[in-house]
Amino acid sequence: MKKIYYGLMLLLSGMFMITASCSDDDEDSGDKAAPGQISNVRFVPNYGGGYFLYDIPDDPDFLYVRADYTVDSGEKISKTSSTYTDTLFIEGFGQVKEYEVKLYSVDRNGNVSVPVVETITPMEANTNMVASTLKIRPGFSALIAEWTNELKQTVDVYVRLSDGEAVAEKVLSSNSKDGFFLVENLQNKDYTVSTYVKDQYGNVSGVQDCGTLKPLADAPLSKSSWTFLANQKLYGNRWNYDIDPNPDNQQPYDEYLEAFTKDSLRNAPPAAYEGRIEKFWDDVTYKMSPENYNIFNTGEWGYPYSYFIDLGRTVRGSRVRYWQRLSDKYGNENVQTFQLYISDDKDPTDGITDWEFVGTYKIIKPADSYEADQEAIAGHEFILYPKETKYTKPFRYLRFKAIKGFSERMVSVGSEITLYGLEGE
Template sequence: MKTIKAYLLLIAAFLLVVTSCEEEKVHRATSDDSIPPQPPTEVTYQPLYGGARFYYEVPDDEDLLSVEAVYTNKQGDSFSFSASYFVDSLDVYGFGDTINYEIDLYAVDRAGNRSTPVAVTVKPLESAISRVVNSLELKPAFGSFFVDWINELEQSINVYIDFNYSQNGESRSFTSVFSSNLEEDRRFVDDLALSSEDPVSVSIRVSDIYGNITEPKDMGQIHLLEDMVLSKEGWELPLNSDSVGGVPQAFGDNVEGRLVSVIDGIIDEGNNLNYMHTGGRGRTGSSADGNMPWNVIIDLGDHYELSRILTHQRHMDFCGDLCQGQYYRGENVGLYEMYIWDEDTQSWEYVSENKIEVPVGLSELEIVKKGKEGDEAYMYPDEPQYTKPTRWFRYRAMKGFGGNYTLDNANCLSEITLYGRKAAN
């Protein structure tokens, strides 16, 4: 045993000496070294959208840390990009035009010494923000409009939506700004109290973090769509397990939960216990039939053309507005489908699927506020319009939020509200 201990002590001492030597070498390299490395050689480039990719040979220098590229834009702002020494290429972005740009490439060592620059003239392809502008799509919606775009490089951009309209004889102008780095994005301009007769003029600009901004793109005029909240006074629910068109009504009366709560106009706020609860047997009420998908079928009492849905989740926490409770988690529905009854074919017609997105970057109080406001979805999200006239609506709960929308544990729902208009006779 003593021999083993002595052997281990020798190994530890050896490692300590090696580590100390390495630390001393690094210390000398970072503090005493004042000799710059040689510059990169064999430099070539490949044009990119709004940028360039440089290829090169790195110098043979044991202290080499990285290769750096620097350029200055027309506003006088300098931007620097770097890549580790063991990578043979370096991407530079931020060019707003398809003109020649002067780029300086340096080799940099661990002490921060730069080599002499290698000046390279590059001509990039179309700018990244110009491609975003070319992808813009504007569409009217109900009391709002939205804009879609593609940002294939996933760069950080700002989208400025300038819009104006006349209301009560007064001209009004606004700008909504949205920041994004998603490959594909959609943003709404909401809550515009305008009729379908009032035109809205829209133009859009796009900027990046490098000081570039596009000229305004005229998107023309649009007319918003109009709808209204449907009264629930004439709504009725088939009984648990009663079938409509071969689909059974959900079981929602577990413990304090009641199926009728989803159409009573009262949302669960944590302490009033106003929601349906399937108890894990939502399809029919029989455990043998499983839980999801379960269906809430509503007799609207008359024929309507539907436009939007607003759903409210169970909060289920007695701390009220002070904590998230089960909003966007727990036993709430995260993924659902919508159907209407087609009297011509005597069958359920699929309308669309909606995934309730989990809020990101919000405080707990903001999440509670969002949960209390409810989660809105269009019947036809990509092309907002009314459904054909129907008397029956079906909400098909598919998955909960858990496991990235893969679990069948969504037992609860607080409220369903529908928008649209009464069908013409």
């Protein structure tokens, strides 16, 4: 019995030694060798930075290149390339002067090479370039800021304004190439305006004096006189009432049938399911708790389609605000793209003609989910003529034409529409 016990102890001891030996071998098996340096390094300057081109080392476990440098604020910055590229971008410099950049090769085991030290001179800061393109113009109850950011780097655009009594400053952070910023809820009076641009590295452009600007006046237009412009009224004496006693089966006289299509002078069904067209302008938007189903609904009509509205008096338009059905916002049966047309036909006897195209407007979902929710609740606002600040011509009749939905569904819905502008001629 003692011999068996002694033999078992020897066997276990041997197994422990083998296990320990294997463990030690595993710890020592990692590659500790630093990768080779990159070579043939070239630098191409750009605004506030630039990019390096290089040849990667002949190491099978090479992973990427890292650039370490310090910007004017004293902040230390690291930028890395992707694994399969020979280009490394750097940014954040605020002056046209020499800066030192250290370039390291890094392998898959985290080993780092001896740095290649480069002295570079970037072009002027990107904040200065953005600021040089920044323009401010009057909007409707607002000021409009527009700029170009060719590098699409994140910048903060500041608009400072004073009415002689108080000073306010608005800021928008953006990395869009074509920037657009509304300073809203302003009065129809003079404001002294200046602007500047800042980036995440602490670089700040000079302050630009934009002079004195005065927003144009506008306000939400009352919808109490709005009515649905049914097909019969849309065509006037060109409508054939005698073809069928049922109004749903009537149509224009034969010589006017060519225009009686979904893509032209014809209304989509005014009521379907829980929706009816009068809900489109009743000053009640869609609510979720409790759900009020305050929408129009075309039924299985498809795109494009139109609804024609008689405003009941003459107005001039400036902006439009549109609300989706919130239960499936940015999707399902909601409209994504629509157009507006206007007419001020003074004699509707032969139908409403002389329609003028105003613009095409597309609902774009913000990337931030909270912002997307808030915008859908507040309504999506569009300037009727976004490239210039002007009112429409005087008009009485409005055509809402839906071009495309968020999905391929044939059914289409919407909650509310509001026009902004001025009353009368």
